[in-house]
Every structure is written in structure tokens, then in C-alpha cells.
Amino acid sequence: MGKNTYYTDDDFWQKINAYAKLAGRKVIEKALQLYYAAADPNTPAWAKSVIWGALMYFIAPIDAVPDAIPVAGFTDDFGVMVCALITVNAHITEKIEKRAAEKIKEWFDQET
Known part of the structure; x- marks a missing residue:
């Protein structure tokens, strides 16, 4: 996806593979749209910066609500991703x- 000190594609896919079922369909779908x-x-670069910020939060091992908590664990990640999607909406194509x-x-x- 791009070079970033705090974000790697490997970290993204590890998080997806480890937590897809726990996070649920909606959270993972938003993460994939951003990815x-x-x-x-x-x-554009500005939109990628917004996206990387949201995806870094998603893959971070520590965040506002621990991901291991059933149901509630990904609500903060989902909120961050939805805000990013709203911000970059024009670049989320049908494809x-x-x-x-x-x-x-x-x-x-x-x-x-």
C-alpha cells in the first residue's frame, strides 16, 4: 500500500486474519474499503494520510477499547474507520x- 513507519501491510493482514470473526463483517468491510x-x-496523498491514520489505529495493539472484549472491542476502531471513510468518501469508488x-x-x- 505504501511506506509508513507505523503501518505495514503485513500488520494489517495479520490483524484481519486474527480478528475477522470477532470484529465482524461490518468492521472488516470498512477496513478493506480503506485498505x-x-x-x-x-x-490523493492527503486521503491516503487519513486512511493510514485510521488503519494504524485499527492495527494498534492498544486502543481506547481493547479488541479482545466481545462485541464492544471494535466499536472504537469502527468509529475511527467510519470517520475516515466519510472524510475520503469521494475516493471510495464503486470498484x-x-x-x-x-x-x-x-x-x-x-x-x-
């Missing part, structure tokens, strides 16, 4: 939304 928007070369939705479907709909 794919930051990877898009058409997303990005579709890509995130496909990945979510692949992960969450295979459990039936």
Missing part, C-alpha cells in the same frame, strides 16, 4: 466497494 482505497493510485464486498463474501459466507 483498497489507499492502494489505489488515484487516491473499491465491490472488491471489499467480494472479499467479505469469500470470508464470511463460506461458513454456512
